[in-house]
Amino acid sequence: MADQPVSGAVLGAGTMGSGIAQVMASSGMGVALYDVSGKALDKGIRMIRRNLDRQVSKRRISQEKAEQILSRIHPSTQLEEVASAKWIVEAVVESLEVKQDLLARVEQVVKQEAVLATNTSSLSVTAIAAGTQHPRRVVGLHFFNPAPVMPLVEVVAGKMTDPEVVEKAVEKVQSWGKDPVRVKDMPGFLVNRVARPFHSEAYRIVGDGIAKKSQLDRILRSAGFKMGPFELQDLIGIDINYAASVSVYEGFFQDPRFRPHPDQRRMVDSGALGRKAGRGHYLYDG
Numbered sequence: 001m002a003d004q005p006v007s008g009a010v011l012g013a014g015t016m017g018s019g020i021a022q023v024m025a026s027s028g029m030g031v032a033l034y035d036v037s038g039k040a041l042d043k044g045i046r047m048i049r050r051n052l053d054r055q056v057s058k059r060r061i062s063q064e065k066a067e068q069i070l071s072r073i074h075p076s077t078q079l080e081e082v083a084s085a086k087w088i089v090e091a092v093v094e095s096l097e098v099k100q101d102l103l104a105r106v107e108q109v110v111k112q113e114a115v116l117a118t119n120t121s122s123l124s125v126t127a128i129a130a131g132t133q134h135p136r137r138v139v140g141l142h143f144f145n146p147a148p149v150m151p152l153v154e155v156v157a158g159k160m161t162d163p164e165v166v167e168k169a170v171e172k173v174q175s176w177g178k179d180p181v182r183v184k185d186m187p188g189f190l191v192n193r194v195a196r197p198f199h200s201e202a203y204r205i206v207g208d209g210i211a212k213k214s215q216l217d218r219i220l221r222s223a224g225f226k227m228g229p230f231e232l233q234d235l236i237g238i239d240i241n242y243a244a245s246v247s248v249y250e251g252f253f254q255d256p257r258f259r260p261h262p263d264q265r266r267m268v269d270s271g272a273l274g275r276k277a278g279r280g281h282y283l284y285d286g
């Protein structure tokens with residue numbers, strides 16, 4: 001039971017890749033986890049182990065189940081290890097060049113029917129696919145952080161993606177216990193697009209002196225949002241959120257609807273990047 005043949009692969013063992021590998025393995029798949037860095041693989045596996053231990057301590061899964069899930073994940077720095085995978089999810093650094101180069105190499109080792117998915121947040125799935133020999137099998141699978149916890153996955157149809165691949169991807173995502181939503185390959189897809197005014201309007205409201213950041217966060221929480229815009233930005237990383245704003249703005253040819261607020265950049269320039277920096281819109285201990 002524990003030793004499932006490898007039918008899935010994740011490229012990149014960082015924050016997202018390790019979480020996605022955990023999701024796939026939890027559904028019963030054997031998963032090859034590939035990264036250029038052995039250290040990143042060790043860290044990724046440690047993160048998965050920690051997540052599973054937490055699940056065990058909360059009595060959500062048994063110790064035995066946790067061991068089974070872990071044993072289905074096969075870390076490697078050798079790309080050949082992904083050869084038997086039918087589902088490959090790429091979650092390496094957010095660079096078009098790196099992603100295109102890696103997927104072109106993956107195509108050399110996997111079967112023709114394998115689906116190549118990208119977890120990109122801000123690049124065009126169409127552009128990533130254009131670097132491959134068979135762009136019809138390239139689809140976006142945009143997971144949210146933390147992948148094992150967040151139910152939503154955007155299934156992104158690039159311009160050349162085969163509609164059958166999109167349908168197969170929707171089913172696959174469901175089999176992983178997630179909620180797929182079909183989206184077009186447009187800047188920000190769906191979630192990052194609707195999130196833009198949430199963030200930029202919040203800056204404008206504060207800039208216009210209508211409310212303080214903490215007031216706005218509290219009001220939006222009481223209106224039903226899990227977090228207000230400023231506390232959410234501190235969690236995401238103010239630099240990451242700013243990069244998403246710029247990417248959507250540029251992606252829509254500088255449509256003023258998506259124009260970032262100057263204070264967003266000022267925060268980034270000052271190094272107040274959120275929780276990870278100990279300070280952002282709020283101060284954090286340790």
Ligand SMILES: NC(=O)c1ccc[n+]([C@@H]2O[C@H](COP(=O)([O-])OP(=O)(O)OC[C@H]3O[C@@H](n4cnc5c(N)ncnc54)[C@H](O)[C@@H]3O)[C@@H](O)[C@H]2O)c1
Pocket residue numbers: 011012013014015016017034035036037040041090091092093094095098102119120121122142143144145
């Ligand atoms: N962090 C998020 O909140 C989030 C959410 C959704 C999507 N994404 C997307 O997921 C992808 C990964 O983001 P992350 O936050 O996990 O990044 P990360 O920096 O935590 O991890 C990236 C990993 O890729 C590895 N890597 C780099 N080049 C490689 C190569 N050529 N071959 C194999 N491995 C390579 C690195 O060693 C690193 O372990 C990005 O495309 C990002 O836009 C991120």
